[in-house]
Each structure stands twice: as structure tokens, then as C-alpha cells.
Amino acid sequence: MTLKILPFILLTALVCFPDYIFADVPEYTVYRAADKITLDGILDEADWSKAQPVGDFSFPWWSGGEKEQTEVKLLWNDDFLYLAFRCDDKHIWADHFNVNSSTYEDDCVELFWNPAPDDQSDYYMFEINCIGVPKSLRRSDRITVMLPYITQTIQGTLNNDSDTDSGWVIEMAVRFDEYNEVSQGKTPVAGDIWRIGLNRCGGKTDAQYSQWSPSQTDSPNFHQPNDFGKIIFSGKTVKTILNGK
16 A cells, blocks of 8 residues: 555655755855956956855766866856856867857857746846857747856867867856846845856867756756756855855
């Protein structure tokens, strides 16, 4: 009798409590920047040095080739969410130079973000290639939205597979009050939680799909908002935390 009832209980839990089933996602605390962040793709500010990375990316659909890692850090202040992507890449490639073109086919990083996680059906999408060209959309209606502020640097040569590159950096800022469709342009307060997907894809040589919070799908699909990780906004500065106060 117990064995027959168990599947029913599990099915009921899936239907009635989906948030619990999908609760096992990574979390990251975003601390406030203590000083000014200058967007230049160099990441030489003390705050970036003090900020901790979100953790290694996973390769849920890996079948072969080198797993080149991606490091991401986040900071915030009253106006912006800042992100820094450092991408290991021995062969840097981009063919798309126009905004809102198919940048995901190039060496590319992605930020999918939902500032209103009570409704997982909608979110913003930024798909930014290694030369800083973005594709910027709202998921629900596929309408283009305001572009984030983006800078980049390349440690190597673009579109030259005859040499070995080191990697590339995307440094970007999302201004809170420029995105009114999902969150009414509200600035977060300490304790607020967003759901975000951090992804990397594309490229001509050794193309890989990797993620901070992996999608639970058999084939590559980044559009799984229940699998997005969680970021928690802290009211403390990154400098204060690391000073142990």
C-alpha cells in the first residue's frame, strides 16, 4: 500500500509545490560597491578585486572539447547592477557586429534576469558577444529593450585561429530605472531576491554551452527560468564584509 501511495504523493508535490522541487539552485550575495566603478573592461577597481565570483560554470551538455571556464562577479549601488565576466578562450571569434543580431552564435555571454521572481514567466535577456555587441530582449513578447552599458577587452586576437588567445572580458552595468516592464524600474533594497541565468555559448572553435545554474534539460536550452540561480542584494559593502564588520 505504501509503495502505491508514494508516486501519488510525489506527483502532488510537483503540482502543488513546484518552488520546492526546483529550490536546489545556486545562490549569490551581491554586495554594494564601496567606490565608483568605471566601465572600461579592465576590472582594476579594488571592489572588483574584493568581490567573490559566483562559482565555476557547469557544462551540462558537454560531449567533447576543452571546458573553458567563465568567472562572473556582481556588485550594485543605488543606480546600477554591475557584472564582470572573465572568459577563458583560446580561440576568440565574432561574426556579428550589429546590435540585436545573432550574437549568441559568436563567443558570447548571457544574462537572463527576472527582478520579479514571483512570476517566472517573464524576464529580460542580454546576449553579448566577445566584442561587446548585445542582443537585448524581453522574453514574453520578444520586444527589444534598453541596452545595458557594456565595455570589453580582448586578450588575444579576434578571428585568428592560427594563434592561441587567453580570453576576453565583458564589464557591464544595468541601470535599474531603465527597465519598467517587469519591475516598474524599482531599485532593489537589501534582502531583495532576483532570479538570474548566467550563460556562455557560441564561437567557431570548441563551441561549448556552460552555465552558472544548469538547466535540467537533455539538450541545450538556457530558457528554463525555474532553473535560474538566485542573487540576494545585501545592504553591506563588499569592503565592509571582507574587513569582517
